[in-house]
Amino acid sequence: MRLKSFAILAALALSTAITGCSTIGSRVFSNDYGAMTDAGYSLPRIPIEKVPFKYRRQVVEYDTREKPGTIIVDTQNKFLYFVMGDGEAMRYGIGVGREGFEWHGTARIALKREWPTWTPPGAMIKRQPELAKFAGGMEPGLKNPLGARAMYLFNRGGDSGYRLHGSPEWNSIGKAMSSGCIRLMNQDIIDLYDRTSVGAKVIVL
Template identity: 90%
Template sequence: MRLKSIAILAALALSTAISGCSTIGGQMFTNNYGAMTDAGYQLPRIPIEKVPARYHRQEVRYDSSEKPGTIIVDTQNKFLYFIEGDGMAMRYGIGVGREGFEWHGTAHIALKREWPTWTPPAPMIKRQPELAKFAGGMEPGLKNPLGARAMYLFNKGGDMGYRLHGSPEWFSIGKAMSSGCIRLMNQDIIDLYDRTSVGAKVIVM
């Protein structure tokens, strides 16, 4: 009977692992990347099967002395953690700054915007003159580099110029491609945005 029970438990564990419904200590949200309507925009389905499973949104064990609501960005492993408390966090896959644009430090969320306007900074326009046409701002939309949401990072010196934002480029998650901003898949930034409060602490490691 004991061997039979062990066999049943092993089969259940294997079934769960194959289905991708859970992770150690929490739940995986692989099914939450379908097409959706948001503020009148039709967000397309993300082909999540093409994104490595480790970058799918999932609740994980994460011991931290930081209070719930804090965001911790692990640039090396390309993860963003939203601290929930009780040793748990929601983890998202991210894209980070490419070589020469990496940074680390502590900031806070000063502003939150749904379907934001994107204005390329002057240094970016200098590097990419073709962006000059957006010097006055690129209107919100499915092709906007900031995606469905943006949260603006400030420190004691004011606006750092960095954002936590969505991106239509789901294929960039897990890679170092940005100019220093932290990008998430659009469905993930919407989820994170709803969890995060203005004033939240952000630690970039």
């Protein structure tokens, strides 16, 4: 009798676990990384099965006093949160600045650009002289370091020089290897771009 009761409890526990996974899974957007055409550009499929589960776009519980529409960047854990309200946020995996290029503070989205031109700053050209050929700007495209979208961060001093942007380097998500900008997978930056308004507050922790 005790064995039968244990079997019933085990079955109920398994059923609950499966139901819970199903509920969570419906809020993880693993199927949104396929090939797509955007503004005439053909974005390739991201092999999302190679990206750690935690870095895939998903709705999560998030307790904050910041108002909906705010973006909070957790550089330590490599997450970007778009505050949705009601204790929830859309979470994206990100790549952040490598050692010596980290930063934190509060800024706002001053400009948004689809398929932006990339112009390396002078300091970057000094470090990497081969980039001098792009001093006048690199045309938009699949190889452009800013990817499919860019949002420009300004603070009280004006243009901070930092961006939230897409990247063709999906395997850099979860790592610290940028020059300070916050990078997302192209399919994720398109999603975030559509949710974000000019003037939105951005907090980098």
